[in-house]
Amino acid sequence: METPGVIAVGAVQSVVDRTVDLLDTLASEVVTPAEVAVVLREHGETGPDPTPEDVAALRGAATELRSVLAAPTLDLAAERVNALLARTAHPPRLSNHGGAFSWHVHVDSDDEEAPLAEWFLASAGLVLALLISDRQRLPGGVCAAGGCERVFVDTAHGSRRRYCSRRCATRERVAAHRART
Ligand SMILES: [Zn+2]
Numbered sequence: 001m002e003t004p005g006v007i008a009v010g011a012v013q014s015v016v017d018r019t020v021d022l023l024d025t026l027a028s029e030v031v032t033p034a035e036v037a038v039v040l041r042e043h044g045e046t047g048p049d050p051t052p053e054d055v056a057a058l059r060g061a062a063t064e065l066r067s068v069l070a071a072p073t074l075d076l077a078a079e080r081v082n083a084l085l086a087r088t089a090h091p092p093r094l095s096n097h098g099g100a101f102s103w104h105v106h107v108d109s110d111d112e113e114a115p116l117a118e119w120f121l122a123s124a125g126l127v128l129a130l131l132i133s134d135r136q137r138l139p140g141g142v143c144a145a146g147g148c149e150r151v152f153v154d155t156a157h158g159s160r161r162r163y164c165s166r167r168c169a170t171r172e173r174v175a176a177h178r179a180r181t
Pocket residue numbers: 143144145148149150163164165168
């Protein structure tokens with residue numbers, strides 16, 4: 001992160017972090033169910049391990065989410081969020097999974113049994129919708145560093161975030177400095 005997040009703690013930020021980590025993992029050329037399972041567990045998901053079919057569906061979902069984050073205009077980002085919510089979201093409800101978790105909002109079809117890809121799209125779609133309505137600006141972007149195609153979710157204060165990571169921001173700064181000297 002180049003600047004502290006607007007939403008430093010809480011459910012929205014944790015869905016943002018989970019979404020970005022899943023997008024990064026799913027963007028690799030080859031992704032195994034075990035690799036996806038590790039990311040899910042890192043984010044507190046305790047469901048059964050994903051199957052190869054789940055991973056294929058998650059990759060499709062990732063492509064759709066990437067197109068939201070790469071949208072060049074706010075109108076287009078909103079339109080794409082609406083399209084994915086129309087397909088995947090169900091009436092919002094609070095769940096604590098019988099007391100096993102803190103209360104959080106579900107918009108997938110079932111708290112426990114919904115397909116992973118549906119859960120991924122619906123939960124990320126809801127959070128991107130909240131970010132857009134809260135901030136009236138693009139919810140993310142594609143890293144501006146040369147050769148990096150990672151997407152990010154923009155929760156930064158102030159000016160628009162441009163890089164996926166501090167590493168890419170530093171690399172670009174060094175390259176720009178070298179180009180000037
Ligand atoms: Zn980058």
